[in-house]
Amino acid sequence: MGKTARVPRLTALLAAAAAGAIALSGALPSSAATAPEPASPQTGSAIPGDLAKAFDAAATKYDVPREVLVSIGYAESHLDGHNGLPSQDNGYGLMHLASNPQNRTLSEAAKLTGLPVEQLSKDSAANITGAAAVLDSYADQTGLSGDARTNLAKWYPVIAKYSHSADAPTGRLYTDEVYRIIGEGVGAVGTQPKKVTPDRGAYAKVAPLGAKSASSIQAVDYPGAIWNAACTCNYRVGRTKAITTIVIHVTQGSYAGTISWFKNSAAQVSAHYVIRSSDGQVTQMVAEKDTAWHVGTENPYTIGIEHEGFVDQPSWFTDAMYRSSAAVTRNIAERRGIPKDRAHIKGHSELPNQTHTDPGPNWNWDYYMQLVNGGDPNPPTYNFTTYGSGVRVRTEPKLTASIITELPGPTQVFVTCQKQGDTVNAEGTTNNWWAKLRDQGGYMSNIYIQDPNPKLPGVPVCP
Structure with missing residues (x-):
């Protein structure tokens, strides 16, 4: 939705992994x-x-x-x-x-x-x-x-x-x-x-918007979405053209603020979906059969997906958001027979007759389109500083970070679930490197990653 290109602020750069760290999941293909x-x-x-x-x-x-x-x-x-x-x-x-x-x-x-x-x-x-x-x-x-x-x-x-x-x-x-x-x-x-x-x-x-009722689940096109309707004054019922294009937007504002604005009679704008930065939560505000007002003259044949954040600020574009949005786009495309390519999945600024700049230069189109097409272009790379006797690993691309530390004794196993984006204290700094281990309470050794189907009997599986 961003009208004006913004000058990016300098963002803090995370330090490189400490010397002695080892890559555990292999190098990515060059593409x-x-x-x-x-x-x-x-x-x-x-x-x-x-x-x-x-x-x-x-x-x-x-x-x-x-x-x-x-x-x-x-x-x-x-x-x-x-x-x-x-x-x-x-x-x-x-x-x-x-x-x-x-x-x-x-x-x-x-x-x-x-x-x-x-x-x-x-x-x-x-x-x-x-x-x-x-x-x-x-x-x-x-x-x-x-x-x-x-x-x-x-x-x-x-x-x-x-x-x-x-x-x-x-x-x-x-x-x-x-x-x-x-x-x-x-x-x-x-x-x-x-x-x-x-x-x-x-x-x-007040029931939180994340608590979906049976009727709300039935009301939306995408099963994983929360239904929260835009003001009827901010969209048109029905379509005048067949749906052929999915449009990617950035809200130029917060998730809750955008939802509130689309419910406001003064807005005169809306989108079909809004996606939250922190966890990828999806809210649908306009049914796909209806015409949301998000790209002016190109509204009749498009479905709009808004993403929380600002075009000049890449910190909003989290992996959770990319993956959630790609799942929505893939679902829409497969249900409606829309080719999953850049000719049919476009940014707001790429449509005719537009003055907006979103999603802007910080939107990672290559990564997004690979996710839309069902691939995981970047399986996790785990960089763990080694302590004591070192690190042992079992992993697969779909893993979302389960950390296991074996304690002394043949049957004692301690499990910590650590999701991507968790804040971790390591080597005197605090950041969200999910490649770093949380402090297990002293000297860390025999640490490895658990895959979703652990071979060890009795080891719990993290969500």
């Missing part, structure tokens, strides 16, 4: 695409030190927990202000201060802080200050005061209000994501993981 690095809050974009200070100052001035501010910023933008350019629903800055009929946090921030809109939109420190002021105001409105302000669990309704979601289920989707990030921490700005059980208040009675 295989490189799998994208999974993103996590601990390894987001490189952030200047003064940004951390801006969060400190705003949290102190407005009595808003730093974890709340940082996690909202990460959920909205991965802490990237995008050079003051707006999101798809006219939100600005890394805190997404918005200016649309349903969300006026930008003007509210200007009134509360006395800062001009131009500064709030383009200066990251001002943007953080503005968001803190708005959250402070909402906390006052919900009666959150005194010592309760320090209780992270109590901020749930305030964060939900800040989202200005189209409905309560979408508000819960947004706020649950913020609390997920609070739980993981955002290492780039020094926020440590904090496991919090949120006090959802009235939202406890």
Whole structure:
């Protein structure tokens, strides 16, 4: 959906594997695409030190927990202000201060802080200050005061209000994501993981969008999707042409924000599917038989798939997202007899009469198309630093990281499930190299990867 090409921020580069590491799954064929690095809050974009200070100052001035501010910023933008350019629903800055009929946090921030809109939109420190002021105001409105302000669990309704979601289920989707990030921490700005059980208040009675009912499963075309309909004012019932093309978009915003926007009568846009960055969750908002408004004049013959994130920020394009999206595209193509090639699976910018740039230069088309066609172009490469007596391995391409450590004794086996993208502490650094082992509690030896059909009797299989 991105209208304007954005200038990428510098992103933090992960260090190379330590000397002595060994590749365990073999080299890739020269034609295989490189799998994208999974993103996590601990390894987001490189952030200047003064940004951390801006969060400190705003949290102190407005009595808003730093974890709340940082996690909202990460959920909205991965802490990237995008050079003051707006999101798809006219939100600005890394805190997404918005200016649309349903969300006026930008003007509210200007009134509360006395800062001009131009500064709030383009200066990251001002943007953080503005968001803190708005959250402070909402906390006052919900009666959150005194010592309760320090209780992270109590901020749930305030964060939900800040989202200005189209409905309560979408508000819960947004706020649950913020609390997920609070739980993981955002290492780039020094926020440590904090496991919090949120006090959802009235939202406890709101069914999360991930809880699919039998009717919702029947309502969608793709069995793995959650059905959450767009506003009927944002698409056309029926088709005037046969479906021949699948279109790949980037939302220029967050997953929950995009869903909310497509439900908003002011949007006048929609897509058939929206896919979440962190885990590849799929929401369908328009039935394939109907015409979503996503590529202007080319709407009648296309199906649109939106991907959470921003075109200039590759951290959003996780392997989970690529694989989930490819599964959706493959399913659509096979059901509808659409060839699985680049002539029929296109980016938004590749359609006629378009001004948008998505999915942009960071979208890995080679990798994506190999996944669409049923292959795994990049089976995992495991690089483990060797300790003690070394490393033993059993693996296969579809493995998703089960770690087994044998303890002393012929029958003692300790199992740790470690998924791609998990944060791992290794060699004095914290990152999401799933090739690194978690600390098993001391001297690590006899460590190997378990395949999905273990030969050892009694060894559990990780999900």
